[in-house]
Every structure is written in C-alpha cells, then in structure tokens.
Amino acid sequence: MPENISIRIDGEYVPAQEGQTILEVARAGGKYIPTLCYLAGTSSVGACRLCIVEVSGVGRLLPACTTPVQDGMSVTTNSEKLKQYRKIAVEFLFSERNHVCAVCVSNNHCELQAMAQKLGVTSVRYPYAYPKLGVDVSHPRYVLDHNRCILCTRCVRVCTEVEGAHVWDVSSRGIRSMIICDMNRPWAQASSCTNCGKCVQVCPTGALAEKGFAVDEMVKKDHNMTRLAARRGGHS
Amino acid sequence: MKKVRLATVWLDGCSGCHMSLLDIDEAILAIAKRVDVVYGPLVDAQEFPKAVDVTLIEGAVSSQDDLEKVHTIRRWSKLVVALGDCAVTGNVPSMRNSHPARKMLECIYVDRVQANRGVPADGVPALLRHAVPVHEVIKVDLHIPGCPPAPASIAWVLGELLDGRMPELASKVKFG
Ligand code: SF4
C-alpha cells in the first residue's frame, strides 16, 4: 500500500498518497490546474508547461503533471507569476505553427483556443514563425495537419499505451520536432494503424481530424478515451 | 460635450469587421451622437487626419501601402485598436506567409489562368514578404480578436472608451 501523506495546495491541506503527482492530488481535491498535454489514463510527459506550479522552497516552477508529491509539500497553483508564464506558454504554441482559427475544423471546439481565452490571451506578443508544413490526407478517414499540431504527444501516448499500436512518434528535436507515422511514412501506408481513431479523438487541436468536416464542425469525443484508459488501470 | 474623433481603417481584411461594427443595432445611435467619424470606408475623407482620438484597424499589414498607413495612423492617433483576427493575428491573409509572395501571385495570375496572364503591377501596391498583425509594426493599445469580433464586444469596447475607461477584454473574446 502506498503511504498516506499530506500536502498543502493553496494553503489547504489535502490528502495524498506517495507516488501521486501534484496534478492528480489537486484534481482529486477539486483544485483546477490548467493542462493541455496531460491525458488522463496515459503517462505524463510535461510537454506543454501549462500546469506549472510554485512549490515552496523550490526556486523554479514545476510541472504539476510530472512532479510527484512529497510529504509536507506546499504548492501554489495560481499567482500573477504563474498566470504570466502560462500565457507565454500558450503564445509560444500559437507562434510556432500556423493557427488560423477562423478556417479551422476545430474552431470553437479546440482546447488550445479555449485555453487562450481562459488565460486572457488577446494577442500573441512573439513574432509568428510561419513554418512551411504539410498536411497528410492519405488516410481514408482521418487527416493530420501539422500546421495545427502543438506537439503534446497525446496521439503518441494513446496509440501506444491504450490501443497498443504505436503508430506515432516524434522526430527531430526542438523547433523542428514533428509528429511522424510508422518511421515517417504517409499515414495510409502505416501497416500498424488499426484505424481506431483514438488519436483523432484525444488530439486537443485541429491537427488530427476526421475527414468530411468543415470549419467549426470537428467535435472530439475524448471522454470515451479517458474512460477506456482509466478502466485499463495503471495511471489514473 | 466635445465629440470623440474616431477613424476606422480597412487594410488586408474582408470588411467583415466593419460589417460587425455596423451590426451593433441601436447601440450605434448612442455612439454616433458622441463621435465624429473623421476617416474610413464609411466617410469621404481622402487623407488620414491629424489628431484622432481612436482608430480602429481592420486587416493585416500586407502591402507597402498598408505599412505606410499604419505608421501615419500611429503618428496621429491617441489610441490604436486592432479590430478582428486579421489585425490581431494575421489570420487568413497570413496563410500566404509560408510561401514566397511572388510564387503565390504567379500561381494565381499566371499558372492558373487562360486569358490576360500576368501579375498585376499597375496601381496595386507591392506585397510585403509577410502579412503580419498590426502590433508587429506599430504599438497597438487594445486588441479585439474574433473573426469577426461579436457586435456586442465592439459596442461594449466603444462604450467604455467613450466613457474614458480602458476596457479589460481578457476572457471576454477569443480567436476565430
Ligand atoms: S487548432 Fe485550435 S487554435 Fe489552432 S487554428 Fe484550430 S481552432 Fe485555432
């Protein structure tokens, strides 16, 4: 049995168990911490940095989704400083790829767009990179549009950890990172893909979508996926 | 009471933001009483006037002409508002930015047409390398994202500005 410990979140004592992350404890205690890359039921990777929190005695900000709790820890989930850094994280995501919400399949149903609104981002202070990126339309039912990808790796994790197919990976590093399919082939040629659609449903943006939807029309059904993943046990 | 001198400008946009501005229903009556529209597509003035209180800019900065205009606007406006996604993010006009402007023009005016081939050059300003949001060129005091921004947001912002308050738009508006 994991040991019961107690930590403080925003001044309140909350029960926790050794091995849990700050995010898990916060969620269980009804505390909101913004997240984008986190996907319940799969492993956490700390890719988006939206979930950063302050931990007293620690000089730097820590991602709540990958930081394990420790007995006596005191966590601050919201402050002016955190708000500023979370805004910067979202603005970087917008500036790195080509997001044109007005003509995006996921307009009004997108987690990135909603997060920008929630955090009060009304413009992006950093120059846009305008990378030249492709769109993979080879799959008969789904599309991958790199212009909208935020490299959260939810697709990679759900395909590997829940579907067990491991079609997706991340190639290169830093700003050149790209989601790739079966060692960098067009999706239609990925013999390992079972066409289950899990990656599409958990993608927080318009990067992965079903074919046949126009602007505004792609509504993801990610709840099914997290339920499925939760039933699988392991990560919660 | 002295009227507020209001200018509106249409750069690389579809005029949808101006439509949204005209779509604020009866709120426009109260606002019209308190402003002088001194420049824009809705009035006749040929040159951007000196001493403007508020300028609303629709559209991205996309051509040499847009570039000169925004500098003039900044010089003579107390408050510059980026109205709508094209002005705020570059939006649809910026979709050309991943490709060289010359190639895009050739694709549209040469490769894909049968008659009158040729990139128009007479009387049209040269395109900049990128269509960019207004704040990448000049200081912008307020951003109203949205494609177009909801009439209610525009009416509220104008009301606040006319009452001498700087509206806090955070979380009331969104991209797209
Ligand atoms: S993925 Fe989201 S943020 Fe990006 S363009 Fe589409 S709706 Fe906008």
Ligand code: SF4
């Ligand atoms: S459809 Fe299923 S198997 Fe294919 S890539 Fe997506 S998650 Fe993996």
Ligand code: SF4
């Ligand atoms: S395709 Fe979607 S799920 Fe996959 S990394 Fe990009 S944004 Fe995340």
Ligand code: FES
């Ligand atoms: S949710 Fe923790 S880093 Fe993305």
